[in-house]
Amino acid sequence: MTIPALIRSVALLAAAMLGSHLSAVPAAAQTKLDGNDIVQSLYDVENVAEVSPALAKLLKATKAAVVSPADIQTVAGELSNHRQFTLEVNFDFNSSIIKPSSYRALGAIADAMHHPYLEGYSFLIVGHTDAKGSRDYNLRLSQERAVAIRDALVTTFRVAPNRLWAMGVGKELLKSEGNPTSELNRRVQLINIGKMRR
Amino acid sequence: MTYRIAAAAILITLWCAPAGAQTMGFAEAADALNTACGADIEAHCQGMNIGHDRIRSCLASSPKVSGQCKAALPKIIASINARFAAQAATLKVCEPDYRQLCRDVVRGDGNILDCLLKAKNAVGAKCNQALTDAGWR
Numbered sequence: 001m002t003i004p005a006l007i008r009s010v011a012l013l014a015a016a017m018l019g020s021h022l023s024a025v026p027a028a029a030q031t032k033l034d035g036n037d038i039v040q041s042l043y044d045v046e047n048v049a050e051v052s053p054a055l056a057k058l059l060k061a062t063k064a065a066v067v068s069p070a071d072i073q074t075v076a077g078e079l080s081n082h083r084q085f086t087l088e089v090n091f092d093f094n095s096s097i098i099k100p101s102s103y104r105a106l107g108a109i110a111d112a113m114h115h116p117y118l119e120g121y122s123f124l125i126v127g128h129t130d131a132k133g134s135r136d137y138n139l140r141l142s143q144e145r146a147v148a149i150r151d152a153l154v155t156t157f158r159v160a161p162n163r164l165w166a167m168g169v170g171k172e173l174l175k176s177e178g179n180p181t182s183e184l185n186r187r188v189q190l191i192n193i194g195k196m197r198r
Numbered sequence: 199m200t201y202r203i204a205a206a207a208i209l210i211t212l213w214c215a216p217a218g219a220q221t222m223g224f225a226e227a228a229d230a231l232n233t234a235c236g237a238d239i240e241a242h243c244q245g246m247n248i249g250h251d252r253i254r255s256c257l258a259s260s261p262k263v264s265g266q267c268k269a270a271l272p273k274i275i276a277s278i279n280a281r282f283a284a285q286a287a288t289l290k291v292c293e294p295d296y297r298q299l300c301r302d303v304v305r306g307d308g309n310i311l312d313c314l315l316k317a318k319n320a321v322g323a324k325c326n327q328a329l330t331d332a333g334w335r
Contacts, residue, residue: 035225035333045307097247100236106248107228114224114285116334117308152249157224158282 033087033104035111041085042192043117049082049194056196059124062167063198066143069135072172079124083192088183089149096144098152106149109190110157113164122196125149126189127168131180135170143168149188162197221280221331230277234270238263284331292325 051059055075058067089106090099098106112118127142127149146166153159176184222230235257239246242263243256257263257271292314296303299320300313311334314321321329329335 032229033225035223043307097245100232100239103228103232103236103248104225107224107226110224110228111333114333115308116311119308120306148247148249152247155249155251157278 033108035108035115038085038087038108038112038190039115039117042083042112042121042123042190044083044121044192044194045117049121049192051193051196052078055079055193059165059167059193059196059198062143062165066139067167067169069139069170069172072169076173079126079191085190086187087190088186089145089188091145091148094141096141096148098148106152106157109149110153110159112190113153113157113159118192120195122163122165122193122198124165124167124189124191124193126191127166128173128175128185128187128189129171130182130185131171131174133171135172138170139168139172140170141168142170146188165193165198218327219330219333220327221284221333222277223333224278224281227274227277227281230270231274234274235263235267238267280331281333284328285333288325288328288332288334291328292321295321295325 052075054071055078058071058075061067061071087105087109089102091097091102092099113123125146127146129138129142131138133141143166146168150164150166153164154161171180171185174180174185175187176182179185231253235253238257238260239253242260243253246252246256254271254275257267295314295317296310299317300310303309303313311329314325314329315335318326
């Protein structure tokens with residue numbers, strides 16, 4: 001890994017652990033998002049991501065149901081230690097329909113998923129909402145949205161389905177608790193979860 | 199007049215792949231889809247999500263879709279398919295170069311890619327082109 005990439009990954013890790021909205025990683029919507037930006041952040045050759053039994057169990061549960069706030073809190077710390085990338089994906093109101101303005105973001109994720117540096121790794125797509133609306137509503141909506149992203153990646157962009165997991169965490173892990181309805185909270189995380197296949 | 203300029207701009211965007219590349223990345227192709235067809239998708243494909251061929255089907259079958267979108271769509275699809283094909287072919291095309299120059303490299307984490315990129319002056323033209331077309335240079 002190059003020195004700049006190493007510095008960046010340390011900054012990323014620090015930002016993720018601090019949970020600061022002044023993260024060194026910009027939400028990638030404002031500039032043209034590129035697959036290479038994502039590869040850099042998800043590349044994990046020095047720190048092969050392990051999945052705890054609790055996280056493994058939760059991941060498997062995502063295939064059939066919405067996860068609970070308690071289970072989310074159980075794995076939040078662990079997930080924050082994994083290589084990850086945060087981006088903005090825009091959906092229609094109250095819907096899991098991805099807006100065409102976010103198609104580029106999907107394509108960039110696909111470019112990254114198809115890159116040899118990330119070959120062999122699995123990824124968790126985490127959908128987050130802001131705090132408007134009930135916990136339940138947001139858990140369900142964010143799960144549907146994460147699944148919609150996964151579906152597009154698997155079908156339109158031919159990412160192997162056994163490498164992609166999708167989980168909605170609603171408003172349980174707000175990025176900006178001081179501004180709970182802020183758009184900063186409405187985000188998607190891509191998290192490298194090592195070799196665990198779906 | 200503006201439609202023709204827009205259409206020209208879209209076509210130029212579609213064909214302005216990185217120097218030497220015969221294919222375009224998925225991000226660019228998806229971006230072109232939004233540029234050429236975003237308004238049509240929002241107007242005529244409501245309730246349909248990208249994935250499972252829904253958007254392409256909708257755009258192909260709706261009579262109200264704009265001329266610029268109808269013209270651009272097959273090119274965008276061809277771009278995406280070309281990228282899939284290029285990536286799939288690379289392993290085979292580069293196999294002789296791998297055997298000659300990177301035989302001891304263990305596959306994983308882009309190790310073989312790194313080896314081939316580093317050895318680009320010794321790698322054959324076909325493999326070098328394949329790596330460029332796959333978007334992995």
